[in-house]
Amino acid sequence: MEKMFNIIFSGVHLIAALILIALSLIIMGWSAYDVIIHFGKATEIIPLMLQSVGAIIISAAIIDVAQYMMEEEVFKNKELxxxxxxxxxxxxxxxxxxxxxxxxxxxxxxxxxxxxxxxxxxxxxxxxxxxxxxxxxxxxxxxxxxxxxxxxxxx
CATH class of the missing domain: 1.20.58 (Methane Monooxygenase Hydroxylase; Chain G, domain 1)
Known part of the structure; x- marks a missing residue:
């Protein structure tokens, strides 16, 4: 029974990690797209670029969390x-x-x-x-x- 629960929870962690990675990639793409679209407007570009950098860094942090979830909760023995x-x-x-x-x-x-x-x-x-x-x-x-x-x- 315990082994079945471990498999189920590992699957849930894997799905959650994959969703986090997908959402992070969407945020990164959207941020880059937003900067490219507004590149001609000189007055708005610097704050927009900084905001996009912040969003990309947060996305990278989310990917790191997803990686940690996959490494620790899916692939490794949780006791070690x-x-x-x-x-x-x-x-x-x-x-x-x-x-x-x-x-x-x-x-x-x-x-x-x-x-x-x-x-x-x-x-x-x-x-x-x-x-x-x-x-x-x-x-x-x-x-x-x-x-x-x-x-x-x-x-």
Missing amino acids: RDPEEARRTITKIIVIITIAVSIEGLVYIFKAGTNDLTLLLYPALLIVVSAILIVALGIYQKLSATIERVEKENP
């Missing part, structure tokens, strides 16, 4: 997880999220700078959040590396 591997995966995902948040903040800074300076609070908060994410990731890296080293020394 290495702490170092988990740290690398979490690091990769947090870095991609941080980049996406930073780019989104930059896009909104350009939009707010051209429209109304009082709107700069939200983009400034996004930049601060991305900085906090980087610091938190550094703390996580330090703590998890220390724990891994202690575990290797005391098996």
Whole structure:
């Protein structure tokens, strides 16, 4: 019975991962198409390009999540997880999220700078959040590396 449930849930994870990949590719294509269509309009192109870059980075993050789902939930034995591997995966995902948040903040800074300076609070908060994410990731890296080293020394 347990084996049947594992097969069913692996199938569900595979379908979810494939859907995420397909949606991410659609977002990437749409973003590139949007930039190409509006390329002649010089006043709108820079914010649109930045927004498209942000969408593509988010799509890449979604593909990474789908890849992780396929590797961990479909292809690998779920019981054999290495702490170092988990740290690398979490690091990769947090870095991609941080980049996406930073780019989104930059896009909104350009939009707010051209429209109304009082709107700069939200983009400034996004930049601060991305900085906090980087610091938190550094703390996580330090703590998890220390724990891994202690575990290797005391098996």
